[in-house]
Amino acid sequence: MKKRLNLFKYWTQNRLQIKILFFILLGLLVMPSCERITEKKIIKKNQTTEIKNKIKKGDYFLNKAKNDSAYFYLNQAILLCEPKKDYAEYYVYALSCIANIQKNNSDYFASEETLTKTLPYLKNIKNPEYAYNVYTLIAYNYYYSFDYNSAILYHLKALKLAQTSYKKSVILNDIILIYLSQEKYIEALKILIPLTARKINHENDPRKTDNNYSLLLDNLGYCYYKLGNPKAVDCLNKSLKIKLKQNDQYGLIGTYNTLSLLYSKTDQKLSKLYAKKAYKSASITNAIIYKLVGLATLIEKSEGEELKKYSLDFIKIADSFTSARQKAKNEFSRIRYESETDKAENLQLKVQKIENELQLEKQKNRNSISYIIIFFTTAISLFLYIYLILKSRKEKNKAIFESEIRISKKLSDELANDVYHTLSFTQNTDLGKEENKEELLNNLDTIYLRTRNISKENSAITTGINYGDNLKEMISGFKTPELNIILNGFDSVFWDEIAKNKKIVLFRVLQELFSNMKKHSNASLVVITFKILNQNLFINYTDNGNGADLNNNVPRNGLRNVEKRIQSIKGQIDIDSITGSGFKVFIKFPI
Structure with a gap:
């Protein structure tokens, strides 16, 4: 009761001050809402035209194969968009174009990350063309990352959205390529034979009709070759005739390569001739990957000075290709x-x-x-x-x-x-x-x-549902005939329950431990034990290598980065090693 009287007394004595404070707070609440309304009017008035202009410039540079300029303007358009309110179509289109540039530069993880940003907005876009393009690009990224099952899944999603017979045949041909990579030649033939029974016309471009038909013939010929069917030669020659008529140098690369492979056991001279033609077409179109493939084939089929020339060319192109990719990234x-x-x-x-x-x-x-x-x-x-x-x-x-x-x-x-x-x-x-x-x-x-x-060590880390598989794949990459790696309790860890930043830290720490082991320890056995207890993840790493003197500053400095990473996620790390007695690391952090 006394407390109520005191509050009432305070109210009566300070009514003016309380009213002033109330109106100040009300003003602070009202002013931001006014600002948002005004800002929204200004943005809505000017953004659409500016976004369209940025995308138009991006498309122009894409057509000119100037990817860095195209990337700049498309990224500018994305930053102007507010997909949750407006501009969802522009936002998805620009992101798809950037993802395509990243895919063409073999940066598949970055491309997949870019495309993931489009997924929440596809359902709000009435035109199915946008979702069709996104699903197709995602499928390509999975294909080039050797995740064939996921690639087929997204190709099938795109197939449901394809609005013309021509687009459906293009997607089916992409699925055929996956079957060929999996050596499922009978499954590929079941799709190829009906598709090649007649040409499937493009809506308004006869050249694309012939291109698609010749590509289907290439794949059919390759299937027949793998199955020992003599029809392979006829299919490949039909495809070759179409591409020569159109002077399709890029398309000729694949046909020449398949013909070279076909004659590799029966006519070495003819096989080498087709390999040279494939390399020439790759050089005309400046298709770097196919140039490297062509040179590798010619190295196998050459001797003496010719072999030396092709080998030097291979090293030179591979070096410039690696540098160019890193520069573009x-x-x-x-x-x-x-x-x-x-x-x-x-x-x-x-x-x-x-x-x-x-x-x-x-x-x-x-x-x-x-x-x-x-x-x-x-x-x-x-x-x-x-x-x-x-x-x-x-x-x-x-x-x-x-x-x-x-x-x-x-x-x-x-x-x-x-x-x-x-x-x-x-x-x-x-x-x-x-x-x-x-x-x-x-x-x-x-x-x-x-x-x-080197490319894998510095690529982005996927922290989604495939994180466990990617981590296991990274660890398996260090396995050799001389080194055995044993994982205990790996599959008992529910990786989805671990925070994204902690997954990245764990991935990099294990990568660094294995790199140090590979460089310095000469180990023949590595054992890693994973265990979850009381909401903490425990990792025990042990190898039987040379070990290290931790009292020496050199190895301690090399492990300092590992310690900092674990400490950044509020974890604990204990390193135990003596020269000549192996190497042990204990890691613990909350999940």
């Missing part, structure tokens, strides 16, 4: 980062402009207290905004710098060494001898595998 990352920074700065300018307009409209009705509140609110917001932007920019630059240093070191220490030794070997060795030729092929295979491993 870095350029896209830079464009995206700068675009997002520009968007943040432009948004801040718009907010300030809107605030000024609102202040002018309400100037006559505001009192001095309102001006003071607006001033301090704006100042604090601006200070926090600038502080967070600068902090974020600094952290991103640091991460980019460290990543570039690590990649550069790997290229310099590992790949450059192998390339130099291979070049020296080809220049100072008689490649006419079979043993030297075999050694050269082994060296080239080592360069290819090392390049692929």
Whole structure:
């Protein structure tokens, strides 16, 4: 009762102050809503035309094969879109184009990540063409990542949305390619024979009709070849005739390669001739991957000086291809980062402009207290905004710098060494001898595998439903005839229950432990035990390698990055090793 009297007494004595405070709070609640209404009107008035112009420029550069410029303008269009409210079609279209660029640059994980952003908005778009394109691109990414079952699943989704017979035949041909990769030739024939019984016409482009028909004939010929059916030659010659008539150099590559394969056991001279023609067509179209495939085939079929020439060309093209891919990836990352920074700065300018307009409209009705509140609110917001932007920019630059240093070191220490030794070997060795030729092929295979491993180590980590499979695949990649890896309790872990950032940290930590083991320990056995107890994940890593002297700063410095990663997710790590007695790591973190 006494407490109620005190509250009543406080109310009666301070009614004026309480009323003033109430109106201040009401003003703060009303003003942001006014600002949002005004801002929405301004944005809605100007955004559509600007988005269309950005997409139009992006399409122009795409048609000119200038992917970096196309990426820039398409990314600008995406940043202008608000897909939850409006512009869903523009948003999905621009993201699909960027995903296609990433796919063509063999950055399949980035392409899949980009396409995932479109999925929530496909149901709101009436035109099925958008979903058709998205599903098809997702299927391609799975195909090139060797996940054939997922690729077929998304091709079938696209097939349901295909509105013409021609589009359906294109998708069916993509499914056929997957069957060929899986060596399911009978299943492929069941689709191919009806499709090649007659030409399926494109709506308005006869050239596309012939292109699709010749591609189906190529696949039919390849199936017959694999099944030992002599009809293979007739199918491939029909396809060759169509492509020569159209001067389709890109399409000729596949036909020539299949013919070279077909004659590889019966007529070596003719097989080599078709291999040379395939390489020539790949050179005309500058299809780098097919140039490398063609050179690899010619290396197998050549001797002496010709073999040396093809080998040097292979190394040169492979090196430039790796550099170009990395450069393109870095350029896209830079464009995206700068675009997002520009968007943040432009948004801040718009907010300030809107605030000024609102202040002018309400100037006559505001009192001095309102001006003071607006001033301090704006100042604090601006200070926090600038502080967070600068902090974020600094952290991103640091991460980019460290990543570039690590990649550069790997290229310099590992790949450059192998390339130099291979070049020296080809220049100072008689490649006419079979043993030297075999050694050269082994060296080239080592360069290819090392390049692929560097690419995988720095690619994005998928943290979705396939995370467990990807982690197991990464670990299996370190397995060799001399090294046995045993996983205990791996399948008992419910990976979906673990946070995304913790999955990424665990992936990188295990990757780094295996890399250190491969470089320094000479281990023949690695055992990793996974166990979940009391909402914590426990990992025990043990190998029987050389071990390390942890009192020495050199190995301790090498493991410092592993310790920092585990500490960043509030985990614990204990490293136990003595020189000559193996290496043990205990990791624990909350899930």
